[in-house]
Amino acid sequence: MTAPAREELRRVLAETVGTAFLLAAIVGSGIVTQTDGAASAQLFQHTIVVGLALTALILTFGPVSGAHFNPVVTLADAWFGGMPWSRVPGYVAGQIVGGVLGVAVTNATFARAALEVATNERGGLAVASGEVIATCGLLLVIFGLVRSGGGGPVVAGAVGAYIAAAIYFTSSASFANPAVTIARMLSDTYTGIAPVHVPGFFLGQALGLVLAVALVTVLFDPVPEEAAAVVVPQQTTPEP
Numbered sequence: 001m002t003a004p005a006r007e008e009l010r011r012v013l014a015e016t017v018g019t020a021f022l023l024a025a026i027v028g029s030g031i032v033t034q035t036d037g038a039a040s041a042q043l044f045q046h047t048i049v050v051g052l053a054l055t056a057l058i059l060t061f062g063p064v065s066g067a068h069f070n071p072v073v074t075l076a077d078a079w080f081g082g083m084p085w086s087r088v089p090g091y092v093a094g095q096i097v098g099g100v101l102g103v104a105v106t107n108a109t110f111a112r113a114a115l116e117v118a119t120n121e122r123g124g125l126a127v128a129s130g131e132v133i134a135t136c137g138l139l140l141v142i143f144g145l146v147r148s149g150g151g152g153p154v155v156a157g158a159v160g161a162y163i164a165a166a167i168y169f170t171s172s173a174s175f176a177n178p179a180v181t182i183a184r185m186l187s188d189t190y191t192g193i194a195p196v197h198v199p200g201f202f203l204g205q206a207l208g209l210v211l212a213v214a215l216v217t218v219l220f221d222p223v224p225e226e227a228a229a230v231v232v233p234q235q236t237t238p239e240p
Helices: 003-033 039-065 070-079 085-109 123-147 152-167 180-184 193-221
Strands: none
Touching: 003 085, 003 180, 039 123, 039 152, 070 085, 070 123, 070 152, 070 180, 070 193, 123 152, 123 193, 180 193
16 A cells, blocks of 8 residues: 555544444433433533543544544645645545444444334424524634634534533534535434434525635635644655
């Protein structure tokens, strides 16, 4: 295998493993908290776990792949020239596969069927519109901090904090991620989403992506060198 091929494999594997652990945090914390106290307390506990886990995962896998873990982040990064479009299919495939694996393993560790069909109702225009806000805000945080020269730990902490907050303040509980949305169809738990509601979430995420790209262009005007640092700068392994 050539050095570029090995490097590409490392990136895709990092996106796969990182997204798997992210879904483990989302679904696992949802299973634990759904039996503990009032709904508001359950949601707050869930937000803290997800935010902390996401921060740690970005710091861990960012030097390898940039720690996107999210197709909308990958698409925005490619749009602004931070990565070649040829890399996008591998990243997105890794994110989706990692999400499904993360859900399957987490379900199994809690003595549930590895893959279930979610029945959690998240329908309606009001709920789906929350995905526009959640997705747009996520991309603004990422590109704004990268444009301002924020380092890896700063971006990781800010992204984790934003997602934790957005889970609490958006009507959709901030999926903001098509790979996460697909994976959460497969866990019939507190964090699941019934398949019938997935298209509305996809539409909200797509609109959030388009709105964010427009706002990032006007507000931050990132150059390819800056976009290449999304979410955190990657470190290329030197050839032997």
